[in-house]
Amino acid sequence: MKEKLPELKIIGHSTGAVGEVTNASKILGIAREHGIRASLHDVYHALDVSEEELNSVSDYHWKVLNKGGVVKSVQEIKDMGPRVNAMRVNAGIKSLVDPDAPRGQQVAYLITMPWRQIGIIASGVTKEMPTISRYYPTKVENSNTYAKALSAAHVVSTISPTGLLSAERIGIPAGKTILIQHSYPPEADALFKTSEEEREEGKRRLIQGVAAAMGKKTSVSKNAVLFASVNRLVPEKNQVQLIRAFKKIAAENPNAFLLIKDEGWRTPHEREEFEKVIEEVKDEPWFLWDKTRTPFPDVLRTHYLPADVMVNLSGSEGAATNLIEAAALGRPILTLDATTHPHLFKGAALFAKSTPERKIGPVYSAGVDEEDLAQKLSLLAKDEGLRRELGGKARQAAVNRFSREAVRRKIETAIQAARAFHSGNAEEREKYKRILEKMREDDLKLFGLK
Incomplete structure (x- = not known):
């Protein structure tokens, strides 16, 4: 029997910003390159979303994932499932790709829901597979509730160096966080x-x-x-x-x-x-x-x-x-x-x-x-x-x-750390805890926060 590929779940957040979704999608793309079956869930606040934005969600999210290098054509999305399921915000979900697509496919889809429902996504996922959550560091309503919900993940990544400090302030340990900053395109x-x-x-x-x-x-x-x-x-x-x-x-x-x-x-x-x-x-x-x-x-x-x-x-x-x-x-x-x-x-x-x-x-x-x-x-x-x-x-x-090479190495480290923390191997968990702590210290110095 053919051995199953390892799995990875990426839980993200954005207020609609292309950059945040693109950054999260890079993790998905690199996981794919390493043969890892992965899913990307990008969660962002749903208040004040206009009917016009709902109607344009298909075109908008297609451009985002195309920019991130996750998909190369509209046909690739169609092959993976319906391009968009643009349900009303109060129904709790907008999906770019069918979440029920056959196992073994790399499934990327975006979810919109109010803060109070975010915990539903985070609960239980760490038992299923290695999980990386995305911590968006800007100050928003109920942001602590949001961050704590996602802290259940094995690794918490952030796009901003200040996110390393604010994550620690809300109780996420240093040996669990990693800065995956944006990189500029070739x-x-x-x-x-x-x-x-x-x-x-x-x-x-x-x-x-x-x-x-x-x-x-x-x-x-x-x-x-x-x-x-x-x-x-x-x-x-x-x-x-x-x-x-x-x-x-x-x-x-x-x-x-x-x-x-x-x-x-x-x-x-x-x-x-x-x-x-x-x-x-x-x-x-x-x-x-x-x-x-x-x-x-x-x-x-x-x-x-x-x-x-x-x-x-x-x-x-x-x-x-x-x-x-x-x-x-x-x-x-x-x-x-x-x-x-x-x-x-x-x-x-x-x-x-x-x-x-x-x-x-x-x-x-x-x-x-x-x-x-x-x-x-x-x-x-x-x-x-x-x-x-x-x-x-x-x-x-x-x-x-913001070099692509440095960001790629960080993403690979985050994936390896999530898998190590999920494995339960004490030696591997301690190894990657120390690696993440060292990377955090280096980044705080690089960006003038220490």
């Missing part, structure tokens, strides 16, 4: 070598193309400075504050442009609020609103590379995937001095001052000091030398902290 290394002349030409095309789509004619000088923000248009990303701050410095920096690339909404109400602000600035020559959708990794070439400064002011962030990707391209970074940003990009970015957290739905998110932000925007618009310095530091940080 395309970034090739794009980083793009000549400055080619990059400038891409910037000119991008500015003029978006302006034309908005019905505006825009001339682009040789010293034009493009600030780009590629994010979902939700309150915790502080896009409205960015537009207001930029408006304050536009007159004294006539060569500066602000590009907002629309990566989707969460609720119709948020869309209405954002469009009120857009109405005030839509005719300004400096304002660019790109409503088109650009597939990954094409967006790295079309929008990230041409940017003179990449801006992400998210006040609630596990680990900003777009900033890691921008850093790998050598683009200067302007971000917030709150949440995980100061640790991920220590010494490699310019930080705007944050304001105290406020509650947005289930999420607690820092705001941004608009006056300080305006000063930082103006400084970067004027100082080419500073931009060049920050770009070099960002690239070095990406290579040192």
Whole structure:
């Protein structure tokens, strides 16, 4: 009789962020490479999910898993089961791939449910198979309840170095946690070598193309400075504050442009609020609103590379995937001095001052000091030398902290540790406990937390 392949269950969490789902899916992909039958369950909060988002879940999650390298084609998903079972949120589940697919297949599916139901997933799974849970470190409503539910897993992984500390504060031991940070895609290394002349030409095309789509004619000088923000248009990303701050410095920096690339909404109400602000600035020559959708990794070439400064002011962030990707391209970074940003990009970015957290739905998110932000925007618009310095530091940080090779080794260690802890072999369990403790200490030092 043929021996059964070992199994692995990955339980994750996301608030809808592509980066978190992509990171979790990498664990699934590497498990597959090692011949391990695995399932990925990505759990995220279901409050305030609009009907529009429910209807688009198929396309959205397909792109996420394709970006993570887990599936190569729509047909592969169809072969594994129905592409989407988009049930209503209150029914408790949205699945990308049939969870009842035959055993032996790698089954990836995403689950949406309220916090109170998360424990259902965690209970009992450790008896069935080795389990890795995903701890999302941002502050959310009932986050301790959530984290404790997932701590039943053999290994608890997190995308942020601060997650190592917060996991310990809620009682998850150091010998059980591992940082699996985002890694930048291989395309970034090739794009980083793009000549400055080619990059400038891409910037000119991008500015003029978006302006034309908005019905505006825009001339682009040789010293034009493009600030780009590629994010979902939700309150915790502080896009409205960015537009207001930029408006304050536009007159004294006539060569500066602000590009907002629309990566989707969460609720119709948020869309209405954002469009009120857009109405005030839509005719300004400096304002660019790109409503088109650009597939990954094409967006790295079309929008990230041409940017003179990449801006992400998210006040609630596990680990900003777009900033890691921008850093790998050598683009200067302007971000917030709150949440995980100061640790991920220590010494490699310019930080705007944050304001105290406020509650947005289930999420607690820092705001941004608009006056300080305006000063930082103006400084970067004027100082080419500073931009060049920050770009070099960002690239070095990406290579040192977010390499694919390092992340792959961590994922393999997490899988091995989960299997060792599940096996009951005391010697193996102690061995991997020490390995995880050592990796944790090294990461806390690398990201300036110790």
